[in-house]
Amino acid sequence: MLSGVRERVVDSFAACSVNLRSSNLRRAQGSFGLIWGAEWAATVAVGVIAFRHGGAGAVGLVAVARMIPAALVAPFAATFADQARRESVLAWVGWVRALSLGAAAAVSAGGGPVFLVYLALVIATIAQTLFRPAHSALLPTLCATPTELTSANVVRGLLDSMATLVGPLTAALLLKASGPAAVLVAAAAASALAGVLVVGVRYEAPPRLTRARATSLLTKAVEGIRVIATDRTLTLLTGVTTLQTFTRGALSVFSVVVALKLLGTGAAGVGVLTAAVGAGAIVGSLAAAVLVGQGSLARWFGSGVALWGAPLAVIGLLAHLWSAILLLAIVGIGNALVDVGVFTLLARLTEDAVLARVYAAFEGIITLGVAAGAIAAPVLISALGIRGALVAIGVVAPAGVLACWRSLRVLDARVRVQDADVALLRQIPMIRPLPTVTIEQLATRLARAQIAAGVSVFEQGDQGDDFYVVERGRADVLCDGQRIGALESGEGFGEIALIRGGRRTASVRAKTALTLRTLNRSAFVTAVTGYSDSARVVESVITDHLSRAAPSPGPRQSDTSTAEDRQPGG
Numbered sequence: 305m306l307s308g309v310r311e312r313v314v315d316s317f318a319a320c321s322v323n324l325r326s327s328n329l330r331r332a333q334g335s336f337g338l339i340w341g342a343e344w345a346a347t348v349a350v351g352v353i354a355f356r357h358g359g360a361g362a363v364g365l366v367a368v369a370r371m372i373p374a375a376l377v378a379p380f381a382a383t384f385a386d387q388a389r390r391e392s393v394l395a396w397v398g399w400v401r402a403l404s405l406g407a408a409a410a411v412s413a414g415g416g417p418v419f420l421v422y423l424a425l426v427i428a429t430i431a432q433t434l435f436r437p438a439h440s441a442l443l444p445t446l447c448a449t450p451t452e453l454t455s456a457n458v459v460r461g462l463l464d465s466m467a468t469l470v471g472p473l474t475a476a477l478l479l480k481a482s483g484p485a486a487v488l489v490a491a492a493a494a495s496a497l498a499g500v501l502v503v504g505v506r507y508e509a510p511p512r513l514t515r516a517r518a519t520s521l522l523t524k525a526v527e528g529i530r531v532i533a534t535d536r537t538l539t540l541l542t543g544v545t546t547l548q549t550f551t552r553g554a555l556s557v558f559s560v561v562v563a564l565k566l567l568g569t570g571a572a573g574v575g576v577l578t579a580a581v582g583a584g585a586i587v588g589s590l591a592a593a594v595l596v597g598q599g600s601l602a603r604w605f606g607s608g609v610a611l612w613g614a615p616l617a618v619i620g621l622l623a624h625l626w627s628a629i630l631l632l633a634i635v636g637i638g639n640a641l642v643d644v645g646v647f648t649l650l651a652r653l654t655e656d657a658v659l660a661r662v663y664a665a666f667e668g669i670i671t672l673g674v675a676a677g678a679i680a681a682p683v684l685i686s687a688l689g690i691r692g693a694l695v696a697i698g699v700v701a702p703a704g705v706l707a708c709w710r711s712l713r714v715l716d717a718r719v720r721v722q723d724a725d726v727a728l729l730r731q732i733p734m735i736r737p738l739p740t741v742t743i744e745q746l747a748t749r750l751a752r753a754q755i756a757a758g759v760s761v762f763e764q765g766d767q768g769d770d771f772y773v774v775e776r777g778r779a780d781v782l783c784d785g786q787r788i789g790a791l792e793s794g795e796g797f798g799e800i801a802l803i804r805g806g807r808r809t810a811s812v813r814a815k816t817a818l819t820l821r822t823l824n825r826s827a828f829v830t831a832v833t834g835y836s837d838s839a840r841v842v843e844s845v846i847t848d849h850l851s852r853a854a855p856s857p858g859p860r861q862s863d864t865s866t867a868e869d870r871q872p873g874g
Contacts, residue, residue: 398499553677
């Protein structure tokens with residue numbers, strides 16, 4: 305058992321190290337860390353400003369004022385993230401945030417109207433809401449396998465966790481030394497650097513198996529919402545995540561009220577309590593690299609959501625500084641598990657053509673959850689007191705996860721099947737070079753066919769409609785009645801007629817009972833010809849197969865053909 309754990313640790317950290325070796329991933333992940341550190345620092349600063357001007361109610365109202373416009377605008381902005389280069393979208397988000405946060409700092413430092421500070425923060429939040437969808441849609445393109453994608457989300461979760469620690473701690477230090485304006489200046493500088501960093505990302509865009517329809521901007525904007533609403537799995541993920549963000553919205557109020565009213569730690573204590581979440585999230589991210597296997601992503605995600613709520617209920621019962629810090633660190637562990645699970649699952653279950661819009665719709669919906677939590681917290685504090693409100697909010701997420709636990713288990717089973725399909729497709733030389741996002745989409749399109757021994761899959765001269773992959777069994781390839789090769793598990797065939805637009809150049813007959821996976825012509829051709837590396841491989845494979853199938857005066861091949869003799873038929 306210890307050997308198995310050790311092997312899993314080594315494999316997990318080897319996969320995570322791809323983020324250091326890849327220049328593209330380094331830049332993309334570095335940009336994410338800077339943006340999120342700036343966001344957490346700015347959140348602390350605006351919370352202190354709002355509390356000084358209107359107490360807990362003002363903190364909640366400002367959070368709502370930031371979240372609702374962002375949730376409404378993000379789906380429209382995301383239509384461009386599905387059409388433009390996604391690294392360009394990320395760069396512009398960084399620069400817009402830098403300008404708006406800089407303006408907020410200038411108004412705050414100059415003693416200007418506080419509503420202008422709030423307005424600038426609303427603009428920054430709108431831009432921020434678009435960053436994660438575009439970044440989440442970019443990551444699958446930069447990763448070669450599902451394992452690398454999971455690891456990239458682990459690393460991003462770690463960076464998010466570090467940002468949750470460093471951003472609030474930096475804010476606490478600057479609040480102690482200067483004031484909110486200094487925090488906003490630092491956040492603006494980090495956002496500008498994030499925009500510059502991501503400009504250097506270079507990659508070939510993956511082929512899209514679904515063509516974008518010519519529709520109005522409104523129709524495009526709501527496409528992400530429609531996809532989520534019509535897919536039960538995406539609805540489940542969105543709903544459970546909203547429980548987490550509801551609790552997060554309440555925590556944005558609780559962190560201020562608990563620090564200033566319940567514990568009496570002063571303004572710097574707001575940063576310390578928020579940083580405790582980040583400290584726990586770092587631990588959680590490191591644990592997630594080992595614990596979150598691809599076969600249990602959904603259940604770990606659900607566990608993370610539950611961990612967002614339960615500690616708040618305990619804080620309501622044990623309100624002491626160090627216990628609060630420890631319990632908020634547990635919240636951070638839950639946050640790491642949520643991020644790794646939900647963003648990996650969304651990427652693997654959604655079409656690339658609408659991926660950014662789905663992420664934006666997802667972000668918009670869960671952002672409304674933040675707003676709802678920020679509204680509910682002051683109301684419950686007024687009705688039940690701080691302790692009672694903590695308990696009432698804290699039980700929401702665990703109860704919701706418990707109700708959905710069976711559905712999360714079913715989702716894990718579905719992902720395990722998809723993992724097997726992806727592994728099967730990656731054995732095909734012409735499919736292997738494709739980005740992981742494209743292979744995932746091909747895997748969701750696979751159909752299954754059973755062929756009895758002695759029955760032909762297709763005959764020479766037939767019209768070509770599908771590409772085939774042997775899942776189990778053996779088949780013979782025949783040209784003009786002569787056996788010219790064999791096919792076994794993990795080998796594909798049928799590409800020549802699909803790519804060249806002709807008829808089958810050979811026959812394929814089951815030697816044993818065959819289990820085949822099939823891809824329709826449109827999906828297969830769009831994928832392998834739409835990406836330069838795979839296009840080169842498929843042309844090489846076709847040329848080789850046609851030369852082998854050409855008539856020759858040599859003796860007929862025997863049934864003991866070598867691996868080199870095995871080849872797909874027409």
